[in-house]
Amino acid sequence: MPNLNWSELQLLESSIINSVPSVSGVYRLSYKSADGPYYVFYVGQADNLKERLMQHLNGTNTNSCVATYIKNLKCYFVYTAISETNLKKDTERTIYDHFKPKCNIQLPEGNRIDINYN
Amino acid sequence: MTLGIALFAKDNTAIIASDKRITGGTTFMSTHGDFAEKIHKITDRCALTLAGDAGIGASIIDLFLQKIKIELTAQNVQDIPIKEVAEIFRSVAVENYEKWFGQMSIKDWVDNIKNEVIPFFRVLLVGFDKSESGELKRGKILDLSSHNRFAPSEITINFAAIGVPNIAQYLLYRFYKEKQDEIAIASLAAFCIQETSSQDGSVGEQFQIASFSDKKPFRFYSNIEIEEIRQRCSELKTELEIALFPSQKVSEEIPAVIPEAKPAEPQESQKEEIKPAETQSAA
Numbered sequence: 001m002p003n004l005n006w007s008e009l010q011l012l013e014s015s016i017i018n019s020v021p022s023v024s025g026v027y028r029l030s031y032k033s034a035d036g037p038y039y040v041f042y043v044g045q046a047d048n049l050k051e052r053l054m055q056h057l058n059g060t061n062t063n064s065c066v067a068t069y070i071k072n073l074k075c076y077f078v079y080t081a082i083s084e085t086n087l088k089k090d091t092e093r094t095i096y097d098h099f100k101p102k103c104n105i106q107l108p109e110g111n112r113i114d115i116n117y118n
Numbered sequence: 119m120t121l122g123i124a125l126f127a128k129d130n131t132a133i134i135a136s137d138k139r140i141t142g143g144t145t146f147m148s149t150h151g152d153f154a155e156k157i158h159k160i161t162d163r164c165a166l167t168l169a170g171d172a173g174i175g176a177s178i179i180d181l182f183l184q185k186i187k188i189e190l191t192a193q194n195v196q197d198i199p200i201k202e203v204a205e206i207f208r209s210v211a212v213e214n215y216e217k218w219f220g221q222m223s224i225k226d227w228v229d230n231i232k233n234e235v236i237p238f239f240r241v242l243l244v245g246f247d248k249s250e251s252g253e254l255k256r257g258k259i260l261d262l263s264s265h266n267r268f269a270p271s272e273i274t275i276n277f278a279a280i281g282v283p284n285i286a287q288y289l290l291y292r293f294y295k296e297k298q299d300e301i302a303i304a305s306l307a308a309f310c311i312q313e314t315s316s317q318d319g320s321v322g323e324q325f326q327i328a329s330f331s332d333k334k335p336f337r338f339y340s341n342i343e344i345e346e347i348r349q350r351c352s353e354l355k356t357e358l359e360i361a362l363f364p365s366q367k368v369s370e371e372i373p374a375v376i377p378e379a380k381p382a383e384p385q386e387s388q389k390e391e392i393k394p395a396e397t398q399s400a401a
Contacts, residue, residue: 009390030390034349038390065363072356073349078390099390105364 001114002087004080009038012057012075020050020079026091027053027079028099031069038076040099042066043108045092049079065103091115119320120156120281121311122167124244124259124273125294127303131331132244132257135307136167137315139322152324160186162335163197163254164245165328166207169281170264171237178239182210197254200245204260204270207243211268224267231264239264242280246332255332279310282321286310300329304339305350312351 010016012029026045030038042065046052055061056070069075082088089110096108098117122136138152157167158179168175185206189198216222219236230236240263246254259273261280277294279286289310294303304327315323327344330336339347 028390031353033353034346040390063363065360065365068356068359068363072352072359076390102360102365103363 001116002091004082004091004116006078006080006116006118009076009078012053012070012077014054014057017050017053017057017077020053021081022048022050023081024083024088025049025079025081026088026095027077028095028101029056029066029069029103030076030078031073032076040095040101041069042101042103043092043095043099044104045082045088045108049081053077053079063103063105065105069103086110119318120167120169121279121283121286121314121321122156122169122242122281123277123279123286123290123307123310124167124242125277125290125303125307126257126259126296127300127329128297129300129331129333130246130255130257131300131303131329131334132165132246133300133304133307133327133329134165134167134242134244135304135311135325135327137311137322138324138326139320140172141320152322155326157326157328157338158183159328159336160203160243160245161190161197163330163332164200164203164243165330165336166241166243167280168239168241170239174237175239175241178211178214179241181214182207185210197246199247199254200243200258200260201247201270203245204243204262207241207262208268208270211239211262211264215264227267228265237264240280242278243270253332257332282314282318285314285317289313301347301350304329305347305354308344308347309351309354312355 024047027049028040029042030040032038044052056066059067082091089108090113092108093110094112094115095117096104097112119141120137124132124134126132134157136156138154138156140154154172157165159165160183168179186203189206190196215236222230231238240261243260243262245258247256247258249255259278261271261273261278262268276296277290279290289306293306307327308325311321311325312323315321327339327347328336
């Protein structure tokens, strides 16, 4: 089982995204509900995590569902740096299966594997 | 204008909500500052919200609350039935309308309101009437309007809206369910105000909410509670907005023999699991 080094849960805003490394990896987006929990609404992978998160924040190259969450709610992200392509795909698919995010329009490629989520 | 809403939640809890914008009347008109308090406590078991001419409304309500105080003292009680409250309101309003605008036939009265010769003003009263046992337990909403000389009109369903009610009425008929939790009903009322405000500048986005029941006294929601409700409204709005977006769906693989239904397991859903150290940074 790969030991993924997940970041802390961080607010999706430009000053915080600026400190994310420009590396390849997998991330997920969530919002804090009025009831308390943080709900994941999107998972993705990127060759450049910092650039991809900034695209989500700015509403460029992001789907309407993600853009609506980010526009209406205070959103958060978690990421893990992964350079190996197959592990990246498998991790994205596995966290997709785990969180069942509403805004993923396509089923991610890759296979379910045994990973840590935090 | 205004949007004022009164409705009942479970445990006989009355909820009254209003925006805080004034755009009508002669005293203070603004669409830029939402400061007005449009919910008034009458007793611990009765409250009102108003729409229409805010200046005249405030004058009438001041006189009415004085009269209520006198009545409670005279009867040596803390609360009186909503129908008695309504009758006091009607007599104060009609007496002062006639004092200020002259005696009128009912036809002249209606024509003068319609033609804006005399100011329009309306309140929703929410409170309790006596049950068969004589206790104040029977929840009621009454509508008193200058249009019909403040005759109390009983609302026969568990919610009502005054001011700019169209969007609210749609949402209330669509989503209101009897005996729901107070937080859900209060959030629905706030959602009605926010949605109306998004389409009509005469209704403000800021809102206030109060609640009471036959057991719990009147209280205004705190700023923290209002913020929580605001968050719930944002979530509901988001859920409604994304509902029509395409999403990944997994079709059912129907087995040859459908097994008998088992009790549903609680769904773990999409909760983010937070490391203890992360909670602080995320807040």
